[in-house]
Amino acid sequence: MIRLCFLIIACLFGIASASAAEPFEAFLKKYCVRCHSSQREEGDIRIDRLSRDFKAGVDTHNWAEVLDKVNSGEMPPEDEPQPTQNEITAFVTNLNSLLKEGRAARLAARPTVAHYRLSRKEYQNTIYDLLGVRYDPAKPGELNEDTLWHGIERIGSQLSLSPSHVDRYYRAADIVLERAFPGTSGEARKIHKTAAELRYGGAKIQQEALDRLGIKRPLRYLHFPGQLQPALLPHWFGKTGPELSGLYKLRLQASGTRPPGGQPAHFSIGKKTGEETVDGLIEFDITAPEDSPQVYEFEVFLEMPATLYFCVVATDVVDRRSGAAFRNALSKRGSYIFTHSSETLLLNPNAPQMFDDKGNGIFSTVLLDWIEWEGPLVADTEKSRRKGVLPPDDATPEIVAEHLQRFAERAWRRPVKKEELEEYLQSYHAERKAGEKTADAYRIALQGVLTSRNFIYLVEGDPKTRERLTDWEFASRLSYFLWSSMPDNALYAAAKSGTLHGEGLEKQVDRILTDSRINRFIDDFSRQWLQLHRVGMFPPDKKLYPSYDDWLETSMHAEPVEYFREMLANNLPIEGFLDSDWTMANARLCDFYGLTEPEQDGFQRVSLEPKDNRGGLLTMGAVLGLTSDGTRHRPVHRGVWVSETIFNKTPPPPPANVDPIEPIPPKGTKITIRQRIEAHAKNANCASCHRNIDPFGLAFDRYDAIGQWRTRERVPTGVGEDPLVDASGVMPDGRPFTDTVQFKRLVLEDRDKVARAFIEHLCTYALRRVLTVDDQDDLNVIQEEAKKHEYRIKDIVRAVALSDLMRKR
Known part of the structure; x- marks a missing residue:
């Protein structure tokens, strides 16, 4: 001071x-x-x-x-x-x-024009908001993967456009236009399959057996770990082809069994990827008990014809029981009849035991009553976005030009002059002269609009050198910041009328923040800011971490996103990112953290106690896992993550030719990774950096490579007892701490620095560029405004959106 x-x-x-x-x-x-x-x-x-x-x-x-x-x-x-x-x-x-x-x-001396290519996610959202078409650019063979800069996938200088990428944009435009204006209409169909149809081929013989035994319960389809079962076969819809691709609604009634105190059954539905695995298009926990089945409902986009399978994720108990004999005993159609776990007379006596004498599952299973598919579905809002895009069949050249101009202004997010469309109109007229129908010829013009740099890029600037954005450019920057997509009609109208200033701008920002599309910002920003693409990059060793599975990984990935959603929705202070007495968790995470299972399915707000050793982002499994290598925790990498994410300080890279940390020899004494790092950091070339990085990582040494709490570090080599973990340290400025709790308190004392770093991350994301010293004065103004509101998350986002920095090129 x-x-x-x-x-x-x-x-x-x-x-x-x-x-x-x-x-x-x-x-x-x-x-x-x-x-x-x-x-x-x-x-x-x-x-x-x-x-x-x-x-x-x-x-x-x-x-x-x-x-x-x-x-x-x-x-x-x-x-x-x-x-x-x-x-x-x-x-x-x-x-x-x-x-x-x-x-x-x-x-x-700034350049006159700046181009920022849309990321794949932004392209996907823009196509949907423009034409109501669902298109996945991340599928293999579609658009190229975006280049990341510290986790951010929308930095303009990183998103280049190669010749091969241009070809993919043309192919993408073809797919999008075919789905928007298909040559043949695929009407929605509904298919309902009961357990009797799915499992027992109509169940005539099985029903006779039930009648003989006097059992009144209906047949159910028992799904057990270790076997894939069809969830959707192409012939169910009759003759299928690409014209039936689209959004489908899946409804099913199911319940589950599990061991007392065990995990709920986890159901995964998707395309087959292995003998016992699917890609997980739909994943959820079955928490409904056997006597009270629940109807589950989902929407999923399907490329038809599609073949999907059900899969129950295996547990450790099943791993020991599974195998060919186990699967064969239960998978043959005539090998068992199932209605309820208490109907033991129906179970094949030669099959492995699945229930105890009280009807409890020995491992988790899913009981399916029926499934129903309906689609392809097109919502009225999606249809409305295509209305008026195509000109009438008898349209004059003038009317065609007017239609194309209106579409181009929406697609290019600004006023468009007629001469800018001359080339596309010439293509249209050439196709008409060649005998094509109006709609088919017009699609060529639409393809030109969708493959133009004006659509693929956010274009900021004009022939005059200027420091500030136009209202049209500002409207796009605002919408791509908070919606990851194009402006809507209201934002267009505000740009056109010149009311994106003062009170008019405040009304627009408040409206944007309360629109459901803000969930795109929540999903995209939190994922990029926290570098969640690294979750699962190094799959944990199954022998070392047997409790780790795909559903746990998916749940870990979702926890910080749902946590950010809760922070923004309730406008909570920034301190919540560092510590809290609650988190967002589903049943799988609660089991992993040792918390009370939530009463409802999906992610819920769950209370924490000090004994849970959780709270805030820093002790979440995703954060602790993404900084590990699959076999052990990495304190230095954890420290770098904290430095970059929480303080927005990127440490310099390590010097060249620095010796790696060697494993302990077979006859050496077991010591912790911390002790080996301390020896390594005595190198004069390493010490100055390590003292600024290591404390941020060593504070979390009580958490292993997948984020489990521990008191001793498992050391695979060497002799002696596994050593006790030491999570103490000294902050770079000299303040000591004894454990994670004290470390969090010290970071909370740096609240202004944490808030400033968060603001910088937000601005980098919003401006699509790396911040420089030139931005410091504007950042100071944003921070002062945010501090007036106690650094509450929604208020910080609002301050950035309303800032003068957002209007600068």
Whole structure:
């Protein structure tokens, strides 16, 4: 605070200016170059080589780091000669002035046009909002995968467009237009299959057996782990083809059995990927008890003809019982008849036991009563988006041009001049002269609009050099920030009328935040900010972590997203990201964390107690797992994640040729990874970085590679007892902590820094570019506004959306 006060005073009284190069260089020579030059290179920065051309801005980010380190007292380090407060004030003021002058010069020389390609997810959403068409660009063979920058998939400089990618966009446009305006209509059909039809081929013989035994219960389809069963076969719908591709509704009535205190049965429905696995298009827990079956309902997009299977995820108990003999005894049609677990007379005496004498499952099973498929379905809202796109069959050239202009303005998200469409109209007329029908010829023009750079890119700029966006450009930036898609009619109207300012802008932002499409922002931003693409990147070793399965991984991936949804919906303070007495969990996560199972299916808000050792993002299984390698936890990687995600500080890469951490030899004494890291960090080239990274990771050493709580670290090699875990440490600024709880408290003391980092992540996502020192003043304004509202999450997002920074190119 004292240093900051000196800085403010210096600025007010003009103690120094950018022209005072001599004192500036003298300070560097006296206090900085000694540790950051050819003789000694600390922190991967050579100050003697940093460019002094601040207008070019080549090393602006490095100079900004120097400014931050000196102003905070981190540089020079304590064991080096220390400058006086006056020297610090003069240096910081000089450097700050140089940076500002450089920023002004660069703003004046900015390029006239900027292009930001839509990510695959944004393309998918835009196609849906434009034409009501469901298209998955992430399917194999569709659009190329987006290049990530620290988890963010929408940074403009990263999203290039290769020739092969262009071909894929043309193919995608063909698919989209075929689904929007199919040559033949595929009417919705409904198929209902009972358990008797699915399992017993009509069940005439089985029903006779039930009648002889006097059993009145209906036949049910018993699904057990270790066997795939058909959930949808193409012939159920008769003759199927691509014209029947679309949205389908699945309804089924089911219940489950499980061991006392065991996990609920997990049902997975999808395409076959292995002898006992499917890809999981639909996944859910069956928590309904056997005597009270529940109707489950889902919607899923299917490429027809489709073949889908049911799969019950196996448990550890089943793994020991499964095998060919187990499956064969139960899978043959005549091998058993099932109505209820208490009807033991129906079970094949030669089959393995599945229920105890009280009817409890020895392992989890699913009891299916019936399933129903209906589709393809087209909602009225989807139909309305296509209304008026195609011109009438007898349309004149003028009417065709008007239709295309209206469509292009929606697709390109701005006013469109007629001459911009001349090339597409020429293609239309050429097709008509060749004998094509109006609709078919017009699709060629629509394809041109959908493959234009004006659709694939967000185009910001015009021939004049300008600093700010137009209202049309701003409307798109706003909608792609919070909806991951194009503006709607209301936002278009506001841009057209010039009311995206002041009170009019506030009304639009508040409307956007309450629209259901805000869930796209929740899903996309949380996934990218937290780098959740890394969950499951290194599958855990099944021998070391037998409780880890696909459903647990899926549940882990969803937990931080659902947590963010709850934080935003209730406008909770940012402290909740760091610690809380609740989380969002489903039955599988509750079993994994040792929590009371929620009463309802899906994710629910679950209370936590101190003994649960959870709370906030940092102790979630996804976060702890994505920073592991599948066999062991990695404290350094966890520390880097905390540094990047919570503080928005990316540590420098490790020096070249640094020896890796070696495993313990067979006859060596078992020691923790922490102890091996501490030995490694004694290397002079490593120590300076490790002291800023390691504490952030070592604080979570009580959690193993998949996020399970432990007191001892499992060491696979060496001799002796597995060592006790030590989660203590010292923060980079010298504050000590003894465990995860104290670490969280210390981070909470840095609330302003955490909030600033979150704001920076939001702005990077919204602006689609890496932030620079040029943005600092605008970021300060956003932070001041957010702080007035106690750093509540929705208020922070709102402050970013309303900020002046959002209008700048």
